[in-house]
Amino acid sequence: MRIVHLSDIHFWQYVFNPLRLMSKRLHGMVALAAGRARRFELAGVPRLVDRIRSLDPDHILITGDLTTTALPDEFRAALRSLIEPLGDPGRITIVPGNHDRYTWWSHRSRRFERFLGDFAPADRYPWLRPIGDRTAILGLDPTRAAVTARGRLPSAQLDAARVLAESARARFDRLIVACHYPVAVPDDHRRELAGKRMINAEEVRAWLAEIGPHLYCCGHVHAAWAHRPGEVPDQLCLNGGAPLLTHRTGRTLPGFLEILLDGTEVTVHHHAWNGEEWIIRTLFRDLGFFKVR
Ligand SMILES: [Fe+2]
Ligand SMILES: [Fe+2]
Numbered sequence: 632m633r634i635v636h637l638s639d640i641h642f643w644q645y646v647f648n649p650l651r652l653m654s655k656r657l658h659g660m661v662a663l664a665a666g667r668a669r670r671f672e673l674a675g676v677p678r679l680v681d682r683i684r685s686l687d688p689d690h691i692l693i694t695g696d697l698t699t700t701a702l703p704d705e706f707r708a709a710l711r712s713l714i715e716p717l718g719d720p721g722r723i724t725i726v727p728g729n730h731d732r733y734t735w736w737s738h739r740s741r742r743f744e745r746f747l748g749d750f751a752p753a754d755r756y757p758w759l760r761p762i763g764d765r766t767a768i769l770g771l772d773p774t775r776a777a778v779t780a781r782g783r784l785p786s787a788q789l790d791a792a793r794v795l796a797e798s799a800r801a802r803f804d805r806l807i808v809a810c811h812y813p814v815a816v817p818d819d820h821r822r823e824l825a826g827k828r829m830i831n832a833e834e835v836r837a838w839l840a841e842i843g844p845h846l847y848c849c850g851h852v853h854a855a856w857a858h859r860p861g862e863v864p865d866q867l868c869l870n871g872g873a874p875l876l877t878h879r880t881g882r883t884l885p886g887f888l889e890i891l892l893d894g895t896e897v898t899v900h901h902h903a904w905n906g907e908e909w910i911i912r913t914l915f916r917d918l919g920f921f922k923v924r
Contacts, residue, residue, distance in 0.1 A: 632689045632690070632762070632763055632766060632891070632892045632893070633686060633687070633688045633689050633690075633889065633890070633891055633892075634688060634689065634690045634691070634692060634762075634807075634889075634890040634891075634892070635683050635686060635688040635690075635691045635692070635887060635888070635889055635890075636691075636692045636693075636694065636848050636869060636871050636887065636888040636889075636890055637679075637683075637691070637692075637693055637694075637871050637874055637887035637888070638693060638694040638695060638696065638728070638811070638848075638849070638850025638851075638870065638871050638872070638873070638887075639694075639695070639696040639728065639850040639851070639853055639872070639873040639874075639876070640671075640676075640693075640696070640697050640709065640713060640873070640874060640875060641671045641696055641697075641698065641699045641730065641873065641875065641876070642671075642673065642697060642698050642699065642705045642706075642708045642709045642712075642713075643671060643673070643698075643699040643700070643705060644699075644700075644702055644704045644705050644708065670876055670877055671699075671873065671875045671876055672875050672876075672877060673708075673712075673875065675874070675875045675885070675904065676712050676713055676875070677712075677716075678904065679713070679874050679875070679887070680712075680713060680716045680717060682902060682909055683717060683887070684716075684717065684718065686889060688722070688889070689722065689762070689763065690722050690723075690724065690762045691717055691722060691723045691724070692723075692724050692725075692768065692807070692809055692848055693723070693724070693725040693726075693750075694726055694728070694809055694810070694811050694848050694849055694850045695725075695726055695727050695728025695729070695730075695731060695774075695811035695850055695851070696728030696729070696730045696731060696811065696850055696851070696873075697709045697713075697725070697728070697730075697731060697747070698730055698731050698733070699730055699733070700730065700733045700734070701730065701731050701732060701733035701734055701737035701738075701742060701743070702737075703742065703746075706742065706743075706746035706747065707746070709746075709747075710746065710747075714747075714750070720749060720750065723750050724750055724751065724760055724762075724768055724770070724809065725747050725750040725751060726751070726770045726771065726772060726809045726810065726811060727743045727747075727772055727774050727811065728774065728811040728850060728851060729774045729775070729780050729782060729811065729827075729851070731743045731747075731774070732774045732775070732776050734776070735776050737776070738774075738775075738776030739776065741754070751770060752770075756770055756771055756772040756788055757769055757770055757771050757772075757788055757791050757792040757795055758770045758795075759795050759798075759799055761803065765803055765804040765805055766803060766804070766805040766806075766807065766892060767799050767802070767803040767805075767806055767807070768807045768808075768809050769792065769795055769796060769799060769806060769807070769808050769809065770809050770810075771784060771788065771792060771808065771809065771810040772784075772788070772810075772811075773785075773788075773810065773811070773812050773829050773835075774811065779827075780826070780827035781826075781827055781828060781829070781830050782811070782812045782828075782829040782830070783829060783830050783831055784829060784831055784834075784835050789831075789834065789835065789838065792838070793838060796838075796842045797842075800842070800843065804895075804921055805846075805892055805921050806842070806843075806844075806845040806846070807845065807846045807847075807848055808839070808845055808846070808847045808848070809848050809849075810847070810848075810849055811849060811850055811851050812828070812829040812832070812849060812851050813829075813847070813849040813851060813852060813868060813870065814829060814832040814835050814836045814839065814847070814860075814862075814863070814868075815832075815836060815858070815860030815861075815862045815863055815866070815868060816852060816856075816858065816860075816868070817856050817858045820852050820854060820856075823852055824851075824852055827851065836862050836863050839863050839866060840862070840863045840864070840865070840866075842865075843865055843923075844865045844866075844867075844920055844921050844922075845865065845866055845867075846866075846867050846869055846890070846897070847863075847866050847867065847868045847869065848869050848870075849868065849869070849870050850870060850871070850872075850873075851870075852870060853872055853873040853876050853883070854870065854872045854882075854883040855870060855871055855872035855883055855884075855886060855888065855901045855903070855914070856868070856869070856870050856914070857869055857888075857899045857901075857914035857915035858870075867897065867899075867915065867917075867920065869888055869890065869899060870888075871886060871887040871888040871901070872884075872885065872886060872887075873885060874886055874887050874904075884903035884904060884905055884910075885903065885904050886901055886902045886903035886904060886909075887901075887902055888900065888901055888902070888914075889901075889902060892921075894921075895918065895919045895920060895921040895922045896916075896917070896918045896919070896920065896921075897915065897916070897917055897920040897921065898913065898915065898916045899913070899914045899915040899916075900912065900913050900914065901913075901914050
């Protein structure tokens with residue numbers, strides 16, 4: 632099975648209507664004006680779509696921050712230029728990021744669900760979505776509205792996730808947890824995550840440490856990695872980075888992940904755009920990752 636995992640596309644749109652500039656979006660718009668948005672090069676979307684389509688994936692998982700300030704026009708642009716051209720909607724799963732619930736009203740009116748609800752099996756979290764006979768995605772939503780970039784997984788959601796993961800273990804060989812916020816990152820990204828972390832990550836890590844081998848697909852930190860966290864030894868934490876972001880430092884190239892699952896075997900390739908062509912780096916390979924230990 633071939634899964635494409637991407638995250639943090641950050642469609643953006645300048646807004647000049649002063650009513651729309653109220654609240655947290657004002658901060659977001661200022662950040663945009665300061666040049667943040669320009670670093671997300673929307674001209675790269677057709678190239679991204681072509682590359683993903685050429686892989687003919689069985690499933691596409693998008694782990695949030697499709698938009699920048701959760702504007703209806705940003706959601707429409709995401710649907711029109713990315714999601715719809717990717718093909719069969721039944722093969723696409725999307726969980727929200729903090730930018731998809733950027734303002735109090737976008738959260739309150741469930742705008743993310745209104746535009747992208749078709750790409751999840753339920754409109755409340757957590758949920759479990761089977762993909763194929765042996766694999767399931769468990770979706771989580773720790774985003775909070777217009778408060779802070781820090782997330783928190785509500786206790787009721789965590790309790791329900793415990794029950795779902797237990798039932799998934801009986802029915803599926805391979806579990807993929809999809810959540811915008813990482814719970815454990817490589818050392819060189821710890822500082823970046825600190826100001827925008829999931830504040831009850833410790834509690835969530837303690838649960839994940841008990842559920843056995845799983846992939847944890849996330850975003851939020853705009854860098855690509857395949858990381859085995861010491862805190863959650865059975866987890867392979869995957870982040871594709873932001874596919875349209877040209878990083879100031881050049882340290883991380885924009886791209887996405889291709890995850891290959893074959894029996895107990897997991898292989899992860901990073902497809903990255905170097906400015907001229909796509910290059911592929913293999914980040915991870917383990918023949919027995921999903922072997923029952
Ligand atoms: Fe992001
Ligand atoms: Fe984020």
